[in-house]
Amino acid sequence: MKAVVKTEKKRGAEVLNVPVPKIKDDEILVKVKAAAICGTDLHIYVWNKWAEEKIHPPQIMGHEFAGEVVETGKEVKRIKKGDYISAETHISCGHCYQCLTGHPEVCENLKILGVSRDGAFAEYIAIPEKIAWKNPENLPVEFAAIQEPLGNAVDTVLAEDVAGKTVAITGVGPIGLLAVGVARASGATKIIVSDLSDYHLEIAKKMGADVAVNAGKENFKEAVFEETDGLGVDVGLEMSGSGKALNDLLSVMTPGGRVSLLGLFGEDFVPVSLNDNVIFKKLRIYGITGRRIFQTWVIVSRLLSSGRLDVSPVITHKFKLEDFEKGMKLMEEKKSGKVILYP
Ligand SMILES: [Zn+2]
Numbered sequence: 001m002k003a004v005v006k007t008e009k010k011r012g013a014e015v016l017n018v019p020v021p022k023i024k025d026d027e028i029l030v031k032v033k034a035a036a037i038c039g040t041d042l043h044i045y046v047w048n049k050w051a052e053e054k055i056h057p058p059q060i061m062g063h064e065f066a067g068e069v070v071e072t073g074k075e076v077k078r079i080k081k082g083d084y085i086s087a088e089t090h091i092s093c094g095h096c097y098q099c100l101t102g103h104p105e106v107c108e109n110l111k112i113l114g115v116s117r118d119g120a121f122a123e124y125i126a127i128p129e130k131i132a133w134k135n136p137e138n139l140p141v142e143f144a145a146i147q148e149p150l151g152n153a154v155d156t157v158l159a160e161d162v163a164g165k166t167v168a169i170t171g172v173g174p175i176g177l178l179a180v181g182v183a184r185a186s187g188a189t190k191i192i193v194s195d196l197s198d199y200h201l202e203i204a205k206k207m208g209a210d211v212a213v214n215a216g217k218e219n220f221k222e223a224v225f226e227e228t229d230g231l232g233v234d235v236g237l238e239m240s241g242s243g244k245a246l247n248d249l250l251s252v253m254t255p256g257g258r259v260s261l262l263g264l265f266g267e268d269f270v271p272v273s274l275n276d277n278v279i280f281k282k283l284r285i286y287g288i289t290g291r292r293i294f295q296t297w298v299i300v301s302r303l304l305s306s307g308r309l310d311v312s313p314v315i316t317h318k319f320k321l322e323d324f325e326k327g328m329k330l331m332e333e334k335k336s337g338k339v340i341l342y343p
């Protein structure tokens, strides 16, 4: 079968002909119909410091996908041949402290598709049955393939409710753009976004942002206070990984508000005015990673299948699998939303 393989410990990846994976008793074989490029895939492709520590080539890349089950292992019960599925990418162990106390998303022994085992940029992928998520038959494959990052957005937006609230989102890359749609569908009354890319800000407007601020050219803080009658926002979502954006966001939070942090920062230590901008404001701050398994998937699936959330503006490019490098280039230049690949 065709597959995009990270073959060497340096920039790049290759399309190779490799054997169709063999499944274990608790696994299923899936014919991939569509896959999406994630920021993680770009890290692996360009071979940054994180990738150097985590990835052991040769390995098939990719983890966001949808497809049809073509074979099931002996112990597989819930999933049947012919099912239309997507997958949670985090494979938890089921027996560590976090797994036993209801937090498999931060399992100590986490394995990740396309990171610690072969991924989905291929004609077929083998996955454990326990991470498979059944899709409604009428869900377009492109939508089904981006439910994993949409789950990140859902968890970030809905760490607490947003109905009737004002929301600021710093950073509207693909997940930030999805977050705009989730906040809108969940009843936020004003959504103010900031980014450095006009391309992304334009898509944010299509996803339901009321105010889009280019933080490189305009004053984000002024814009937020002007739009909220001087109150600041009830909800702040940090999705850029920029220390400046985080500080700007904290400074426009209304006292008593809530912040969710999803963006990963380039540096471990980010100076923040804790006294004035967090403690005396009595903010609640959530760190978000992965998705709640499978509570988040239920919400994602219902938002899409009910038509309450239309993610089509975020899907900006579609390529054949063998043209994956075109997608990587667009992602690297920040000139895309989600890029879909078809094996
Ligand atoms: Zn992803």
Ligand SMILES: [Zn+2]
Pocket: 092, 093, 094, 095, 096, 097, 098, 099, 100, 104, 107, 108, 109, 110
């Ligand atoms: Zn565990």
